[in-house]
Structure formats: C-alpha cells, structure tokens
Amino acid sequence: MADRIALQVARYRPEQDSEVTFQDYEVPCQKEWVVLDGLNYIKDHVDGTLSYRWSCRMGICGSCGMTVNGEPKLTCATFLTDYGAGPVRIEPLRNFPIIRDLVVEIGDFLRKLTRVKPWIVRQEEKPLADGEYLQTPQELDEYKQFSMCINCMLCYAACPIYGLDPKFIGPAAIALAQRYNLDSRDEGARERRAVLSEHEGIWGCTFVGECTKVCPKNVDPAGAIQRYKLSAAIETLQSFFLPWGGR
Amino acid sequence: MSELYTEYHPRWLRTRVSTYWWLQRRSYLTFIARELSSVFVAWFVVYLLRLIRAVAQGPLAYQQFLESSAQPAVLLLNLLTLFFVVFHATTWFNLAPQAIVARFRGQRLHGSLIAASNYAAWVVTSAIVAWLVLGA
Amino acid sequence: MPRRQLEPILWLLFSAGGVLAALFLPALVFLFGVAFPLGWLAPPSHAHLVAVIRHPITRLILFLLVALSLFHWAHRFRYTLYDGLQIKHLNEVVNLVCYGGAIVGSVVAAYAVWAIR
Numbered sequence: 001m002a003d004r005i006a007l008q009v010a011r012y013r014p015e016q017d018s019e020v021t022f023q024d025y026e027v028p029c030q031k032e033w034v035v036l037d038g039l040n041y042i043k044d045h046v047d048g049t050l051s052y053r054w055s056c057r058m059g060i061c062g063s064c065g066m067t068v069n070g071e072p073k074l075t076c077a078t079f080l081t082d083y084g085a086g087p088v089r090i091e092p093l094r095n096f097p098i099i100r101d102l103v104v105e106i107g108d109f110l111r112k113l114t115r116v117k118p119w120i121v122r123q124e125e126k127p128l129a130d131g132e133y134l135q136t137p138q139e140l141d142e143y144k145q146f147s148m149c150i151n152c153m154l155c156y157a158a159c160p161i162y163g164l165d166p167k168f169i170g171p172a173a174i175a176l177a178q179r180y181n182l183d184s185r186d187e188g189a190r191e192r193r194a195v196l197s198e199h200e201g202i203w204g205c206t207f208v209g210e211c212t213k214v215c216p217k218n219v220d221p222a223g224a225i226q227r228y229k230l231s232a233a234i235e236t237l238q239s240f241f242l243p244w245g246g247r
Numbered sequence: 248m249s250e251l252y253t254e255y256h257p258r259w260l261r262t263r264v265s266t267y268w269w270l271q272r273r274s275y276l277t278f279i280a281r282e283l284s285s286v287f288v289a290w291f292v293v294y295l296l297r298l299i300r301a302v303a304q305g306p307l308a309y310q311q312f313l314e315s316s317a318q319p320a321v322l323l324l325n326l327l328t329l330f331f332v333v334f335h336a337t338t339w340f341n342l343a344p345q346a347i348v349a350r351f352r353g354q355r356l357h358g359s360l361i362a363a364s365n366y367a368a369w370v371v372t373s374a375i376v377a378w379l380v381l382g383a
Numbered sequence: 384m385p386r387r388q389l390e391p392i393l394w395l396l397f398s399a400g401g402v403l404a405a406l407f408l409p410a411l412v413f414l415f416g417v418a419f420p421l422g423w424l425a426p427p428s429h430a431h432l433v434a435v436i437r438h439p440i441t442r443l444i445l446f447l448l449v450a451l452s453l454f455h456w457a458h459r460f461r462y463t464l465y466d467g468l469q470i471k472h473l474n475e476v477v478n479l480v481c482y483g484g485a486i487v488g489s490v491v492a493a494y495a496v497w498a499i500r
Contacts, residue, residue: 141355227347291412
C-alpha cells in the first residue's frame with residue numbers, strides 16, 4: 001500500500017472561473033484515512049484556498065457529501081485505501097448548483113423539506129401535565145428507518161429525475177414526510193398530502209432506486225416513495241367511491 | 248469575468264444534465280432497459296389481439312397466423328420480447344418488497360418472503376396458462 | 384376530474400398492468416412467440432383454442448391483460464419520454480399518443496374478446 005495517494009479535486013472560483021477545473025494534489029495515505037482527511041491535509045498543508053463543507057467527521061451531520069470517483073459519498077465515511085493507488089477524483093455533489101470548489105447550494109432541498117412539514121403535527125396539543133405521548137416499540141418500528149435520514153442529500157445527487165427536473169420534490173423530502181406520516185403521534189398526513197401529490201411530488205418518481213443504493217443510513221427512500229404512492233392512490237380511490245366518508 | 252462575480256453574490260455554476268445521462272452509469276442503463284421493456288409488453292399484447300382475431304376468423308386464418316409467427320423477423324422480435332418480458336417480470340417481483348409492507352400477526356414479513364410469493368404466483372400462473380393453451 | 388386525482392389512478396392502472404403482464408406474458412410469449420414457431424411444442428388445434436377463449440373468464444382475463452398492459456406501457460413510456468428524451472414540454476402530445484393509444488387498444492380488445500363465437 002502506497003503511503004501517498006493522488007487526489008484530483010474540482011475547483012471553481014466564481015471570481016475568475018467560468019467552469020470547473022481540476023487540480024492535482026498528493027496527500028499521505030494512512031491506513032485509517034478517509035477522503036475528508038485528505039481534503040483537510042490539503043487545506044492545512046498544501047492549498048488553503050480549497051473550500052468544502054464538513055463537520056462531525058463521523059457520518060451523522062450530513063455535511064460532507066461529495067462525488068468521489070463518480071459516486072455520491074460521504075467523504076468522512078470513504079476510505080482512501082479503497083481506491084488503491086488512486087487517483088481519487090473529488091467533485092462537488094451532483095445536481096446542485098456549485099457555489100465554490102466543492103461547496104454546493106442546498107437551499108432548494110431545505111425549502112422542500114420545510115414544505116413537507118417534518119415535525120409532529122397535531123390538531124390539539126396535549127397539556128404538559130398529561131405527560132408524554134406514549135408509543136409502543138411496534139409503533140416506533142413503523143417509521144424508525146425513515147428517521148435515520150441525516151439530510152446529506154446523496155440521494156438527490158444520485159436521482160436522475162431530480163437532475164432532469166429540479167422541481168421534483170426528491171427522495172429525502174418524501175422519506176421524511178413518510179417518517180412523520182407513519183408516526184403514531186402525528187396527525188398531519190392530510191396537510192402533507194397536498195404537497196406530496198403535486199405532479200412534481202411523488203408522481204414524478206419512476207422508481208429508479210438509485211437513492212436507496214447511495215443512502216449511507218439505509219433509509220430506503222425509494223421504498224418510502226412507493227409505499228406512499230400506494231397509500232395515496234388507495235386514498236384517492238376511496239375519496240371517489242366514498243366521498244362522504246373519511247377524514 | 249466581472250459579470251460572474253459580484254461582491255455579495257457569486258454566480259453559481261449550474262451544469263445541464265446531458266441527454267445521454269442514462270449512459271453514464273450501468274444502473275441508469277439497466278433502469279432505461281427496464282422502462283423500455285414496456286414497449287415489448289405493448290407489442291405482444293397487440294400480437295395477442297391479432298391472434299385472437301385470427302382464431303375468431305376460423306381455422307385457416309389461425310393456421311396462417313401460426314405460419315407468419317415463424318417468419319424470421321417476427322421470430323426475432325418475439326425472442327427479444329421474451330427476454331424483455333422476463334426482465335420486466337424479474338425486476339418487478341424483485342422491487343415488490345420495497346413497495347409492499349406485509350404483516351402477519353404483528354410481525355413484519357421479510358422482503359424476501361414477499362418476493363418469493365410473487366415468484367410462486369408467477370410459476371403457478373405460467374403453469375395454468377400452459378395447461379390451458381396446450382390442452383394437456 | 385382534477386389533474387391531481389388523475390395521476391394516482393393512472394399509476395394504479397400502470398401497477399395493475401405491470402402485475403398482470405409480469406404474471407401472464409412470459410408464458411404466452413414463450414408459447415406463441417418462440418416454442419410454436421420453432422416447433423419445440425405442438426400448437427393447440429383451432430377448436431381447442433376457440434373453446435378456451437370462448438369461456439367468459441378467459442375473455443375477461445384476456446381483456447384485462449391487454450387493456451391494463453397497454454396502460455402500463457402508456458404510463459411507463461410517457462415517463463421514459465420525459466426523462467430519456469427530455470420532451471416534457473411536449474406533454475400534451477405525449478399524453479395523447481400514450482394514453483390515447485391505450486384507450487384505443489382497450490376498445491379493440493373489448494371488441495375482440497366479445498366477438499369470439
């Protein structure tokens with residue numbers, strides 16, 4: 001195993017560039033180093049002008065998502081030794097506008113996330129004196145998988161539909177909406193339905209399945225979307241045939 | 248280059264998705280092949296309609312239909328169709344567990360069980376079709 | 384019907400068609416598309432096929448198979464055109480060709496299975 005590895009890092013400086021260029025660096029390659037360590041080495045010792053996002057360095061904050069050798073990855077969870085002699089090509093996350101170097105604009109996702117109301121919605125809050133909302137382990141299991149989402153947006157980078165039509169609401173937003181729809185404490189499914197059943201909501205999804213493949217937390221957003229399609233379709237049928245019934 | 252960079256708001260770089268995006272990854276290509284299998288599905292049900300019409304028109308028309316199905320162009324097309332409908336069926340059944348959550352006595356059934364039951368239904372249905380058509 | 388409520392119905396038709404096509408078509412393609420033309424198996428006699436198709440349940444299943452498979456194609460092909468060829472701005476034409484084709488095919492199928500004597 002070589003003790004140095006080559007990194008090809010995308011650079012984009014809006015004040016002087018009109019397109020992305022690549023700059024070659026060589027960094028030490030220790031056994032336990034991840035791509036983020038390589039980037040930090042560049043920033044600290046080689047080229048302090050490199051811009052990128054990172055925070056927890058342990059796969060829970062979702063900040064360090066980038067495209068590594070063509071794949072969306074968390075750079076804090078991708079080992080340099082997996083790439084042999086290199087070179088390792090590091091680009092910003094796909095399908096998002098690039099602000100600078102490896103930093104992308106994520107406002108679109110954050111706005112979509114807010115629109116699906118990712119919080120417990122209740123008609124009436126229980127008074128504090130009544131204590132907590134109780135939940136059985138089975139009720140927790142219903143939505144637990146979807147609560148693992150760390151908003152890293154690797155799924156948006158992998159989704160070709162989002163790449164083709166940025167109006168598409170996207171995998172993580174739908175998975176997080178489902179996380180609350182399936183939560184026994186929540187009563188907001190109806191409010192979320194309006195957002196999700198827009199044409200650029202769930203119906204834009206054609207079940208490519210790439211989102212589930214790249215998710216570092218096994219959230220399975222594709223599964224969440226298909227399950228929601230089924231329940232939304234059944235609800236539409238019910239509202240047809242039983243328009244007076246239901247909530 | 249000053250129009251690309253203003254002091255308080257740099258111009259973001261947006262790359263357009265190529266028309267050939269589906270060639271850039273193997274999984275994208277498989278996805279498009281899966282979607283295009285629907286064309287072969289449509290072709291074969293039209294073919295089925297022609298078969299039904301030939302049967303309705305009498306034994307001679309039926310015989311002519313059978314003979315035309317042996318023409319090289321038709322045969323090749325149907326061989327391709329066989330590949331694509333099997334591809335459609337396998338991808339469909341393999342994805343079913345992601346879309347369907349089934350429970351038995353409160354326990355969530357494992358995805359492989361759902362896929363297996365789909366495949367079992369496929370085998371049974373195919374057997375019934377063969378039995379009906381061949382008259383055995 | 385509001386556009387918002389149409390999309391789930393189309394998706395249900397697509398799904399139903401996908402299930403029926405997956406279950407029934409492989410055997411049918413193998414038999415009528417490959418095995419009989421290549422002589423691997425003897426094709427059924429005309430009389431036998433008429434007897435099978437004439438049965439009301441066969442008629443119903445054949446109609447559903449053809450009609451729903453066509454709607455399956457229509458929905459899937461429409462999205463493939465949007466995403467593959469990026470012609471979403473031509474969506475009226477695409478919808479007409481796809482769903483119009485499926486409707487026409489379903490009418491033809493209904494007539495075909497009804498007309499067997």
